[in-house]
Amino acid sequence: MSHRIGTAEDPIRVVVWGENRHEQLEPEVAAIYPEGMHTTIKEGIEEFAGDRVSVTTVTLDDPEHGLTEELLEQTDVLTWWGHAAHAEVSDEIVERVHRHVLSGMGLLVLHSGHWSKIFTKLMGTTCTLRWRSDNDRELVWTVDPTHPIAKGIPHPIEIPAQEMYGEQFDVPAPDELVFISTFSGGECFRSGMTFKRGNGKIFFFSPGDQDYPVYHHPDVRHVIANGVEWAVSDRPSRQVPVLLRYEREDFFNGHGYAGALHNRDEVVL
Amino acid sequence: MSHRIGTAEDPIRVVVWGENRHEQLEPEVAAIYPEGMHTTIKEGIEEFAGDRVSVTTVTLDDPEHGLTEELLEQTDVLTWWGHAAHAEVSDEIVERVHRHVLSGMGLLVLHSGHWSKIFTKLMGTTCTLRWRSDNDRELVWTVDPTHPIAKGIPHPIEIPAQEMYGEQFDVPAPDELVFISTFSGGECFRSGMTFKRGNGKIFFFSPGDQDYPVYHHPDVRHVIANGVEWAVSDRPSRQVPVLLRYEREDFFNGHGYAGALHNRDEVVL
Amino acid sequence: MSHRIGTAEDPIRVVVWGENRHEQLEPEVAAIYPEGMHTTIKEGIEEFAGDRVSVTTVTLDDPEHGLTEELLEQTDVLTWWGHAAHAEVSDEIVERVHRHVLSGMGLLVLHSGHWSKIFTKLMGTTCTLRWRSDNDRELVWTVDPTHPIAKGIPHPIEIPAQEMYGEQFDVPAPDELVFISTFSGGECFRSGMTFKRGNGKIFFFSPGDQDYPVYHHPDVRHVIANGVEWAVSDRPSRQVPVLLRYEREDFFNGHGYAGALHNRDEVVL
Amino acid sequence: MSHRIGTAEDPIRVVVWGENRHEQLEPEVAAIYPEGMHTTIKEGIEEFAGDRVSVTTVTLDDPEHGLTEELLEQTDVLTWWGHAAHAEVSDEIVERVHRHVLSGMGLLVLHSGHWSKIFTKLMGTTCTLRWRSDNDRELVWTVDPTHPIAKGIPHPIEIPAQEMYGEQFDVPAPDELVFISTFSGGECFRSGMTFKRGNGKIFFFSPGDQDYPVYHHPDVRHVIANGVEWAVSDRPSRQVPVLLRYEREDFFNGHGYAGALHNRDEVVL
Secondary structure (H helix, E strand, O other), X not given: OOOOXXXXXXXXXEEEEEOOOHHHHOHHHHHHOOOOHHHHHHHHHHHHHHHHEEEEEEEOOOHHHHOOHHHHHOOOEEEEEOOOOHHHXXXXXXXXXXXXXXXXXXXXXXXHHHHOXXXXXXXXXXXXXXXXXXXEEEEEEEOOOOOHHHOOOOOOEEEEEEEEEEXXXXXXXXXXXXXXXXXXXXXXXXXXXXXXXXXXXXXXXXXXXXXXXXXXXXXXXXXXXXXXXXXXXXXXXXXXXXXXXXXXXOOOOOEOOOOOXXXXXOOOO | OOOOOOXXXXXXXXXXXXXXXXXXXXXXXXXXXXXXXXXHHHHHHHHXXXXXXXXXXXXXXXXXXXXXHHHHHOOOEEEEEOOOOHHHXXXXXXXXXXXXXXXXOEEEEEHHHHHOHHHHHHHOOOOOOEEEEEEEEEEEEEOOOOOHHHOOOOOOEEEEXXXXXXXXXXXXXXXXXXXXXXXXXXXXXEEEEEXXXXXXXXXXXXXXXXXXXXXXXXXXXXXXXXXXXXXXXXXXXXXXXXXXXXXXXXXXXXXXXXXXXXXXXXXXX | OOOOOXXXXXXXXXXXXXXXXXXXXXXXXXXXXOOOHHHHHHHHHHHHHHHHXXXXXXXXXXXXXXXXXXXXXXXXXXXXXXXXXXXXXXXXXXXXXXXXXXXXXXXXXXXXXXXXXXXXXXXXXXXXXXXXXXXXXXXXEEOOXXXXXXXXXXXXXXXXXXXXXXXXXXXXXXXXXXXXXXXXXXXXXXXXXXXXXOOEEEEEEOOOOOOOOHHHOHHHHHHHHHHHHHHOOOOOOOOOXXXXXXXXXXXXXXXXXXXXXXXXXXXXX | OOOOOOOOOOOEEEEEEEOOOHHHHOHHHHHHOOOOHHHHHHHHHHHHHHHHEEEEEEEOOOHHHHOOXXXXXXXXEEEEXXXXXXXXXXXXXXXXXXXXXXXXXXXXXXXXXXXXXXXXXXXXXXXXXXEEEEEEEEEEEEOOOOOHHHOOOXXXXXXXXXXXXXXXXXXXXXXXXXXXXXXXXXXXXEEEEEEEEOOEEEEEEXXXXXXXXXXXXXXXXXXXXXXXXXXXXXXXXXXXXXXXXXXXXXXXXXXXXXXXXXXXXXXXX
16 A cells, blocks of 8 residues: 555546536526536535645536546546436446446445436445425435544534435445435435445445535535545556456466357357 | 245245256257256255255246246245356347246256356346366365255265366355355365345355366255255245335335336436 | 245344333333334334244343343344443443444444444544434434435324434434434434445434334334345355455455464464 | 555554464475565565564463553554464453454454454354365455555466355345355455454454465455554544443533442442
C-alpha cells in the first residue's frame, strides 16, 4: 500500500455525473440547486476532501453524456445521480461505464440512481424499492463503525426533510452494510452499502433528493467525500477481467481464448 | 415453514436445460453422454432426490430453446449447462429467464454455464476465470459444513479427471461459499457458491465437463440434487419485485408508479 | 437432503430455556406471562410448527439450569431468553452449551439474551446496544424475502408496544440479515440475523420483552417457529470440530494431535 | 478520511508479539530465525511499510508477556504468532488484548496463532483445521483483487516449502475472503481473511511456520505489511462498545446502565 493516490500532488480524479433535468424543468428544484445538483455534489466533495481530489462535472446533455472513453480513462471515481431520464442514457454509454467499473474505476450511485441502467446492470436485479415524497425526517445510523466511509460521521445523521425510500430494496446482499436509515413514517432502508464488482468498488448512498436540500447537508456531503476516497482502486492499472488458458506450472502467462469446440479455429464467444 | 414442496405428492418441478451441441458435434463427448449431458444430469437428480422431484429436459434447439413462458411458470428450479453456443441463446429468452429467477424460480448454473448470458446478467460481472483442459484431478472441499447442499457429501469429493477452472473467478462475493476445489496443477476455484437475486435462489457449481464423465460421478450428482432442493423458493407465489409508492401508515398497499416528474402523467421509466 | 427431521414421526426436539426471574419478582410481568415467558414461547412454537416439533421447557433454577449433558444430547434446537440473571448462569453450563452449539445443536437467542454469556461467547464481541423501555411501536421489516425464516411473515410486522433496541449493536456482521426493525422514536436495529458457528446454526431475534406481551404476538411466534425449523442441523451426527493431522493422499483419516514441539510426546494444547 | 496515520510524521505503532519458544528449544528453528521469528516479522513489515510504521517486539517471557496496559494503549496494530505455548498465555492478558481489539486496536493473527486464546475468543469457535508438516508447496491465490491487502501481491504467491493447513477451518464466515491457498498434497485453506469485531479490524494470514523460512519470503512479508496498514482504525479514539439507555429524541447522550430489574438500584450485570 506504498503509494496511494489522494494527495495534493496526486489527487483523486472525480467526475460528478448529473442528469440535470429536474433543475431545468422544475423551478422548485432550481431554487434549491441553482447551478444543478451536480455542482452542489461537486462542492460537497471538495469541501471535505480538499486538495486530495480534483472534481469535474458532466451531464446527460453533453455529447456522449459527457462520458467519453477519454474521460473515463482519466477518471478514478465517478458519481451518478439520475432520476427522470434514466431511459435516455444510451446503452452504449452504459456498456462503456460498466466496462470501466469492472476494470477498476470507482462508482458512487446516489439516491434515485438506484434505478439507473448502470446500477441495475451491475447488480443484476430490479433495484426497486418503496418510496413516498412527503417530508419525512430521515435518520442515518452507522452499523459498521470501523468502516472508512463512516469516519467522522455523527451517529445518527439527522436529515430534517426527505423523500422516504423503504425496504424491500431489491439488490444483492451487499459486501458491507454501512448505514441504515429510518424515516418518521416508520420505514427503514439500507442506505449505505458497498459492492465490489470486477476490479471496481461501488458505494450506494441513498440520502439525497431533488426536492429537498439534502446535498447541502454537511454530513451527507462528508459521507459522499468519504465514499469517493474509499472507492479509489488500489490496483496499479485499469484492466477488465479476462478468460485465459494457463499451462501447467505457468501461473503467470495466460493464453488467448480460441473457442469452445475442439479442432476449430473460430472464436465462438 | 408449514408446507414445503418436495414430496411424492408435491414434487419439485425441475427443468434441466442443455445446450446439446458438443454431444452432436464431437464423438468423444457423445461417447460419454450418449443421450446428451442433460439426460445424465436429469438422471443424477432423480437418483438422489427420488420422488421429491419431477424432472424434464429441454435443449437449445427446441422452439424458444424449450423455455416458453408456460414452462417457466410451471418450473420450480431450472438447471443450466451451456458452453459452445452461449451466443446463440436469444436475448429475449434470457430476459424471460431472468425475470423468472427474480420472481422466485431457483437456478442452478453448472460448469461452463459460468459464461452464459443468464449468469453474467444476474451477476453483473464478466464471470471470467482461468482454465486448462489437461486431465487434472479435482478435489472439492466443503468449507460450510452446515449448508444443506453439503449434506451427505464426502469431504473432499475426488474427481479423477477434470478440466481446471481457477481463480480469479470474476463474480460478486457470494452469499455463501460452500465448496472450494483444488486441481493437481495447484490452482483453486470457489466451486460451490450461492447467490440470492430478487426472490430467486441461485447455486453455481463448477464440477462438470463435456470431455470428462463428471456428471456420472455420484458425489457430483448428489450435490446437484441437493442444490435443486435448496433452490426451491419458500414463497407462496411467483412475483417480480416492483417499485411502489406507499402512503404514510399504510404499509401494505403500494400504489402504481406514475413517473419521476411533478405534475406529469406520463410514465417516464 | 433425503431425510430431514421435522415431521410427526420424527419431530424436532426443542428446549425452551427461560431465566424465569422477572415473572417471579415482578407482578406486572407475571400478569402478562402467568406461567412464565418460557411457557408462552413454547406455546408459540407449537402453534406454528405443530407436530413437526416436540417442545419442553427448563429454567435457570433447575439443577444444572436444566441443561444437563443428557438433555442437550437429545436437543435439536435450544432457545434462550435471559435478562436479569445472566451472571448467575454457571460458566460450566455455558461451556457445555457452547460445545453443543459448535457440535451442531441449533440455538435461538431471543431479545435480552443478546447479553447472555452464551451469546457473547459465540460472537466474541460485547453484544451491547442502545435501548429505551418507553412504549415504542416496533416495525419489523423483512430485507431477505427468500429466507425460510421470513416465510409467511407480513412485511412489516407491527408490534404496538415494545422496548427499543437500537444500533450500534456490537455483533459480527451476520451471515444473513433477515429483519431490520424501526421504532417510533426513530431508531433502527438489525433484529433478525443468522450466524453459523462450528457445525451449529444460530438465529438472533430481538422482538420480545418481559414488560410487553410480545410473545403473544402471532407474527413474533411465527418467526420463532420458523427459526426453530431453520436451525435444525442437516448433519447426520453431533460432532465438535477437531484439529487433526492428515497424511498425504489420505484425505479421510485424521490422526490425533500430539503436541506442538518436535520429539516430544506430551500434548501441549 | 482527512487525516490518516501511517506517514513518516505519524507512523503506525506496531507491536509484534512472539511466543519465542521454538527458537530457544529447537536448533533447526533457531537456524532459520536466529533472532527469533518476531524479529524477522518486524523486519518484513519495515521492509515494505518503511517509515509509515514504527515497529517494536515483545515476547511471552516478558513481564505481562510484554503486553502491558500502557503498551497496548499506544499500539495501533498488534501481530500475534504463537504455537507451542498458547496455554501459557495468561487469561488476564488475553482479556486485556481482547478489550483493546474491541476498542479499535488492529490485530494480525499469523499462522499457528489460529489456535491462540485471543483468536478463539474473538471468533467464538474452535479454530481447528487439518494439517501436515511435510514440505508441501503452498500457492496463495488472490480472490479479492481490489482488496488493499492484495495490493502489489503476485497471483499466486509461490512458497516452495510449507506446512499444510487444510479445510475445514472452523471459523465464522469472514467479512472478506482475500486469499485461498492450495498445497501440493491437494488441500486448500482460506489463508487470508478479514473480520471486524467491535471497533477493531482483524486480519488472519496463515502462511508462516517455524520449520520453514516463510517469514523471509518477500511476498509473505509484503502481505503482512499490507495487513498492518489495513488494520489501523479510522476512528479518532479507542473505545469499547457499551450498553447505554437513550431518551427519546436525544440520540447522542446515552445514560449509564442501572440493572435489569425495576425499582432496583444495583447493577445486575
